[in-house]
Amino acid sequence: MxxxxxxxxxxxxxxxxxxxxxxxxxxxxxxxxxxxxxxxxxxxxNSEVIHSGIYYPPGTLKADLCVRGVELLYDYLNAHNIRYRKCGKLVVAVNPEEEVELLHLQNMGRKNGVKGLTLLDSSQCAELEPQIKAFKALSVPSTGIIDTxxxxxxxxxxxxxxxxxxxxxxxxxxxxxxxxxxxxxxxxxxxxxxxxxxxxxxxxxxxxxxxxxxxxxxxxLKLHWCKGEYFKSSKVKNINKLIYPIPDKISLGIHLSINLAGNCRFGPNAYYVDELDYSINEAHKKDFLNSINKYLDLEEKYLEMDDCGIRPKLQKPNENxxxxxxxxxxxxxxxxxxxxxxxxxxxxxxxxxxxxxxxxxxx
Ligand SMILES: Cc1cc2nc3c(=O)[nH]c(=O)nc-3n(C[C@H](O)[C@H](O)[C@H](O)COP(=O)(O)OP(=O)(O)OC[C@H]3O[C@@H](n4cnc5c(N)ncnc54)[C@H](O)[C@@H]3O)c2cc1C
Incomplete structure (x- = not known):
């Protein structure tokens, strides 16, 4: 022994x-x-994103450990020469109702100690990302991508x-x-x-x-598995920042992320599963397009299946x-x-x- x-x-x-x-x-x-x-x-x-800490209620482990984690992670990546890019992200509101959510995220992020959060109007947003359709956007400069x-x-x-x-x-x-x-x-x-x-x-x-x-x-303490699929597109080019929609109750929404090679992908979606099965359901492409087309014009023919992951959630379906x-x-x-x-x-x-x-x- x-x-x-x-x-x-x-x-x-x-x-x-x-x-x-x-x-x-x-x-x-x-x-x-x-x-x-x-x-x-x-x-x-996963999305290979270094999150900032705007999404989690103040005083929770998710908020505190994310904000502290960002600091430790960037220091570690610099010290060990690991590839990353602090590209920043835009959380996009596509109408006045969604703007309320942006303000809520900005407020929560500030309480959590996230620095540099700024609200942009549609023209400021268009200057940064001309292809993105936005009514308003929250700019989050500390977000990055990492060589996981x-x-x-x-x-x-x-x-x-x-x-x-x-x-x-x-x-x-x-x-x-x-x-x-x-x-x-x-x-x-x-x-x-x-x-x-x-x-x-x-x-x-x-x-x-x-x-x-x-x-x-x-x-x-039972876990509930929640799958997240990704689709990619080689058609979308020259996006500099990560683009996120307003989050829903169980996920951050189908966002646009870029990897360190500059390739673009969308996802993850979120649905509860019972099996550890990493295959992707092509039938979800339509839902992806509906979500993506709110902030970016893209045709179905340019979207291809990519990859997926499974979240170990304590949160049950419909729980907060x-x-x-x-x-x-x-x-x-x-x-x-x-x-x-x-x-x-x-x-x-x-x-x-x-x-x-x-x-x-x-x-
Ligand atoms: C779709 C998706 C997107 C995400 N995006 C991001 C993101 O952009 N940024 C971010 O910060 N986080 C993100 N996350 C979350 C992040 O990926 C996870 O929080 C993190 O990877 C969890 O790491 P872990 O070591 O706990 O789990 P895992 O990576 O799953 O490691 C657990 C390990 O335990 C091993 N194991 C299990 N059972 C046994 C056993 N009986 N004996 C021995 N070994 C065992 C497994 O084989 C596995 O290797 C995302 C997650 C998902 C699913």
Whole structure:
């Protein structure tokens, strides 16, 4: 039986960021990942946007960790020469009713400490992005795009440099508290014993919590998977900023993002699913066009299927905002067991701040 000090479940961006932080000061930090490499699920199936923090109610973890995360992330990217572009974004209102929502976002963003938020009229907007149709727009200068793979690769490198380990093909299938330690069983028959366990298993984080004995139904910690598909277009060129519509109750809306190569894509949409299926439904193209054509003229023939991701949401269909759940579970009888559940957007942006938060819980 392998004995480790800190065992982190999941090598997505959250597990890797926590491992990078903890391996600086603790010995024997081990990340176990069921896939053959890091970041095979949500961390490589997202919009690759560095969010600013305008969407989340003040005082929530999502707001605080996003705003802190942006700061830590840009510093890290500069220090490690990882590609990014602080391109900024425009949240677009297409009529006077939607302007009210823009003002609400501006107000919430300011309360959260987001700097530089400015309201633009249609002509100011047209000067910046001539192809975009807007009645008003909120300019968010701190938003950026990031090389997500490069960032995770760098975290892996740092963990290994700090003598931490990342082991692949290691699916956790059993978890038991024995005295003040945890015994962890894997599908390949191996068994580890750990002093401290961190559950950052993304879409399966509720299942891991259940494995140790936490009643996720009772504590309202069941995850609901919410799929987000993307369509791309090589027809749309020369857009400099990310373009977002007014958000809806469960997502930020079908936005236009550009990647570091300058290619443009639209999405994600949002609908709840029961299966882990990363295929895309072409029938959703019409809905995409309807959303896109509110702020940009584009014909159906120029839209192609791209990719998709699945959000691990605590928010049930028709429920209101739910925050990240990040907690040491002593009060449930699981001392030194830390759960991270519902780490949906802005989880990538917040990853380094989440790692900082977890390290404070431990120390
Ligand atoms: C469509 C979409 C768009 C998004 N856009 C953005 C964005 O633009 N900006 C932003 O900041 N955030 C965005 N997000 C959110 C962001 O991608 C996530 O918050 C973040 O990637 C979550 O990382 P994670 O490490 O928690 O999960 P994951 O990346 O899913 O990692 C969890 C890991 O745990 C492993 N695992 C699971 N079960 C086990 C087990 N039993 N044993 C061992 N390993 C296990 C999995 O294989 C996986 O590798 C988006 C999300 C989606 C779905």
């Amino acid at each position: 392998e004995k480790v000090n800190i065992l982190i479940i999941g090598a997505g961006v959250i597990g890797l960021a926590i491992a990078e932080k903890l391996s600086k000061t603790s010995e024997d930090v081990v990340v176990v990942e069921k896939e053959k490499s890091f970041g095979r699920h949500t961390s490589s199936r 793979h490069g960032f995770m690769e760098s975290l892996v490198h740092q963990v290994e440099k700090n003598d931490g380990f990342i082991v692949y093909d290691m699916e956790v299938t059993a978890l038991k508290k024995i005295g003040n330690k945890y015994r962890i069983g894997f599908s390949n028959g191996e068994i580890f014993e750990a002093d401290l366990v961190i559950n950052s298993a993304g879409l399966f984080a509720d299942k891991i919590a259940e494995m140790v004995g936490i009643d996720t139904e009772k504590h309202d 905002f739910r925050d990240f759940y990040i907690k040491e579970e002593s009060d449930k009888g699981y001392h030194n067991f830390i759960n991270l559940i519902g780490i949906e957007s802005p989880g990538f942006t917040a990853s380094l701040a989440i790692a900082e938060y977890v390290s404070k819980i431990i120390n």
